[in-house]
Every structure is written in C-alpha cells, then in structure tokens.
Amino acid sequence: MAQSEFNVNLNGARVLITGASSGIGEHFARVVAAHGGHALMCARRKERLDDLVADIYLSGGHASAFSMDVRDRASVRQAVEEASLDGPVTALINNSGIAHGNPLEKESDSDWDDVIATNLTGARNVAVEVVRHMIATESGGSIVNIASILGFRQGMHVSAYATSKAGLVQLTRQMALEWARYKIRVNAIAPGYIDTPINDGYLNSEAGTAMVKRIPQRRIGKLADLDGPLLLLLSQASAYMTGTIIPVDGGHLLTPL
Numbered sequence: 001m002a003q004s005e006f007n008v009n010l011n012g013a014r015v016l017i018t019g020a021s022s023g024i025g026e027h028f029a030r031v032v033a034a035h036g037g038h039a040l041m042c043a044r045r046k047e048r049l050d051d052l053v054a055d056i057y058l059s060g061g062h063a064s065a066f067s068m069d070v071r072d073r074a075s076v077r078q079a080v081e082e083a084s085l086d087g088p089v090t091a092l093i094n095n096s097g098i099a100h101g102n103p104l105e106k107e108s109d110s111d112w113d114d115v116i117a118t119n120l121t122g123a124r125n126v127a128v129e130v131v132r133h134m135i136a137t138e139s140g141g142s143i144v145n146i147a148s149i150l151g152f153r154q155g156m157h158v159s160a161y162a163t164s165k166a167g168l169v170q171l172t173r174q175m176a177l178e179w180a181r182y183k184i185r186v187n188a189i190a191p192g193y194i195d196t197p198i199n200d201g202y203l204n205s206e207a208g209t210a211m212v213k214r215i216p217q218r219r220i221g222k223l224a225d226l227d228g229p230l231l232l233l234l235s236q237a238s239a240y241m242t243g244t245i246i247p248v249d250g251g252h253l254l255t256p257l
Contacts, residue, residue, distance in 0.1 A: 008231040010037035015234065016080070016089045017041050018070055018126055019096035021048040023196040024146065027223040028093050031230060033061025037091075040083045042068035070096045070122030073129075080129045088137045091234050092130045094123040094145040094168075099161040112160045119164035124171060127186075131179055140183030144233045145172045147190040149249045165190075169245055176243030185242040187233045192249025194221040216251030 019025040020041035029039040033056045049065035056063040068079035100111040151165035175186040202208045
C-alpha cells in the first residue's frame with residue numbers, strides 16, 4: 001500500500017500575514033508559528049505587533065513585524081522587500097479587511113471606497129508584490145485569501161463588504177489560473193460568522209441571536225474552526241488544489257431561501 005504524503009508541517013515556511021494585529025489575523029499568526037512556520041506579520045501600525053512577536057517567541061515560535069498599508073502600493077512593496085531579506089516569502093495569508101454597517105443609500109462614497117480599497121484592491125496589491133518575488137526566486141508558494149460567505153450570499157447593510165468579498169472570490173480564481181505555471185497555488189477560505197471582538201455587538205443583539213438560530217449547527221464559529229482549512233491550504237497537503245474556495249460556516253450557506 002502506498003504511503004500517504006499528507007503533511008501539515010510548516011517547518012521552513014515564511015508566511016506573510018496581513019491584518020495581523022488583532023482578531024483572525026493575530027490568531028493565524030499564532031497558528032503558523034505553532035506549526036513551525038515563521039510568521040511575517042503586517043499591520044498599518046507596527047507597534048501594535050510588538051507584544052505579539054514577543055509572545056510568539058516566548059512560546060518557542062518565530063515571528064517578525066512589518067509596517068504595511070495594503071491600500072498604499074509603495075508601503076506594500078517596502079514591507080514585502082523587508083520581509084524577504086532573510087529568505088523568500090513562501091506563503092501569504094491575505095487577511096486585511098474592514099466593514100461599515102450602513103444602508104447602501106446612506107453609505108458615504110469614502111466608506112465604499114475604503115472597503116473596496118482595503119478588502120479587494122489591497123488583497124490584489126499584496127498578492128501581486130509577493131508573487132513577483134516568488135517568480136523571481138522560482139520558489140513557488142501558496143496564497144490563501146480570506147473571503148467570506150457574504151461573497152456568495154447577501155446581508156443587510158453590508159453592500160460594500162459583500163461586494164468586495166465576491167470580487168475576492170473571483171480574483172482568487174483568476175490568480176490561481178494565471179499563476180499555476182509558476183507553481184503558485186491560490187485558494188481561499190470563506191468564513192461564516194466567527195466569534196471575534198469585532199462581531200460582539202451584533203452577535204449579542206436580537207438580530208444576531210436570531211441569525212444564529214438559522215445556522216444548521218446552531219452556533220457561531222470559533223477561531224480554532226479555521227485552523228484545519230488554513231493549515232491544509234498552506235501546506236503540501238493541498239499540493240493539487242488551486243482556485244478552491246472553502247466555506248467554514250457551520251452550514252450557513254445551506255440555509256433555504
């Protein structure tokens with residue numbers, strides 16, 4: 001019987017993570033470091049990452065911090081160059097994202113522009129810069145875009161966010177098609193509602209409680225629920241996967257219309 005090549009070890013991986021200063025991004029940095037990877041953490045305010053870097057090192061992991069504004073291409077270029085000084089970036093977790101909860105007709109132009117620039121154009125900016133380095137070094141690699149189930153369905157007062165995530169789903173497939181020849185895999189995770197501080201207000205509201213009852217598993221996702229899909233897509237366990245979008249939502253997308 002052939003031996004399985006399944007392996008989620010990230011030893012030697014240098015994983016760049018955007019939006020790493022809190023929430024899902026911070027959690028992903030800890031997961032990468034705990035599984036042997038070097039977490040190259042990026043945020044607009046680098047000082048917000050200093051305690052996290054120290055904590056990861058105290059836990060026996062490896063991490064570095066870099067200043068990056070995903071909306072600013074010069075900032076992205078500089079951060080990727082700095083992150084590549086000690087070795088090529090071998091993987092990217094495109095996690096930066098923001099949302100504004102306003103009815104579409106009351107949403108300001110600046111709020112719309114800010115969400116699209118961060119969630120969609122920002123993801124493109126970082127991926128393109130990382131891939132240019134991957135191509136130059138012929139290292140190949142893995143890109144994991146963090147989309148959302150709102151890229152497939154609709155929700156009230158999240159038009160810019162949902163539109164940006166729908167765009168990111170399609171952009172993931174475009175990247176996968178164009179970059180496969182360079183041994184670069186591009187996939188995405190589409191989380192449902194995850195228990196993070198940014199969701200506390202909504203999840204504790206009457207509307208949030210009603211929403212949870214519509215999820216087939218009848219619960220909100222935990223950060224740890226994202227670990228398996230993330231490690232799968234970062235590692236060689238998914239060597240023959242590209243252009244795949246994995247919902248992690250407790251069955252939320254299965255709810256009937």
